[in-house]
Amino acid sequence: MKSKDTDDGFSRAELDEMMARWLAANEEAEQIGDWAGTLGRHYTDDAEYTWNLGADEDFVARGLQQIKEWALGVQMEGFEGWQYPYDKILIDEVQGEVVAFWRQIAPVKRKDGSNYEVVGTGGSWFKYGGDYKWSAQHDFFDFGNVMALFAELAADGHLHPAVKAKISTLARGGRLAGHVKRADRRSTPQKARGFLALARIAALGR
Numbered sequence: 001m002k003s004k005d006t007d008d009g010f011s012r013a014e015l016d017e018m019m020a021r022w023l024a025a026n027e028e029a030e031q032i033g034d035w036a037g038t039l040g041r042h043y044t045d046d047a048e049y050t051w052n053l054g055a056d057e058d059f060v061a062r063g064l065q066q067i068k069e070w071a072l073g074v075q076m077e078g079f080e081g082w083q084y085p086y087d088k089i090l091i092d093e094v095q096g097e098v099v100a101f102w103r104q105i106a107p108v109k110r111k112d113g114s115n116y117e118v119v120g121t122g123g124s125w126f127k128y129g130g131d132y133k134w135s136a137q138h139d140f141f142d143f144g145n146v147m148a149l150f151a152e153l154a155a156d157g158h159l160h161p162a163v164k165a166k167i168s169t170l171a172r173g174g175r176l177a178g179h180v181k182r183a184d185r186r187s188t189p190q191k192a193r194g195f196l197a198l199a200r201i202a203a204l205g206r
Contacts, residue, residue: 009094010128018132019089019098026084033080036072043067043137044129051139059178070178078162081107096128104141106149108158116153120145 022042029038043049049061049071061071088101101123106116120142129135150167153159166176200206 009092010096010130012091012093014132015091015093015096015098015128018128019091019100021132022134023086026086030081030083035076036068039072040064040068042133044131044133044135047129047133047135047137049137049139051141052143053179054143056182058180058182060180061178066178074177078160078164078166080160083107098124098126098128100124100126104146104149106153106158108153110156116149116158118142118145118149 022039025038025042029035032038043064045064046062047064047067049059049067051059053059059071059075061067083105084102085105086100086102090099092098101121104118104122109115118141122141123139125138125140126134127136150159150163154164169176170179
């Protein structure tokens with residue numbers, strides 16, 4: 001297996017093979033429900049996996065152990081049977097980076113036969129670390145649309161108990177593994193003024 005040994009980047013063939021292995025691992029994970037066991041082998045020991053959770057919070061897993069236990073373990077509990085098909089993949093072999101766009105589809109359907117699916121754009125920005133492993137992954141998705149789908153699933157009786165438990169934990173001020181608060185430079189009065197300004201716009205249009 002190859003790794004980067006020059007300043008000229010990686011070969012396109014190597015990045016193509018990396019993505020082929022990754023997509024195959026995703027399909028296997030969807031089929032057997034073992035995300036840590038299938039995807040975990042595709043990260044370097046010092047890899048970092050992150051995504052945003054709103055204005056002042058991120059998910060951060062540093063190192064292979066945290067990625068397997070948190071990102072591919074705790075965070076995936078309750079999403080057994082979900083599918084994450086990849087629709088578009090952009091590869092930059094010079095920088096050794098990949099941007100891939102995927103969807104999130106629940107394993108149940110609405111009464112009209114349509115899929116429960118997160119709307120909006122979702123995807124991952126990968127950095128390649130050589131030896132067919134990622135050194136970094138940052139996921140991006142519309143958090144508001146995710147919560148809207150959770151609300152619909154809950155109303156229709158399809159939200160998994162494990163997901164309910166996570167939402168309850170967060171609502172009561174608890175913290176899930178990997179959730180990190182970012183420094184918020186706004187003071188409480190500044191936040192209050194912002195909220196009132198938006199309320200005024202909603203009520204008065206100005």
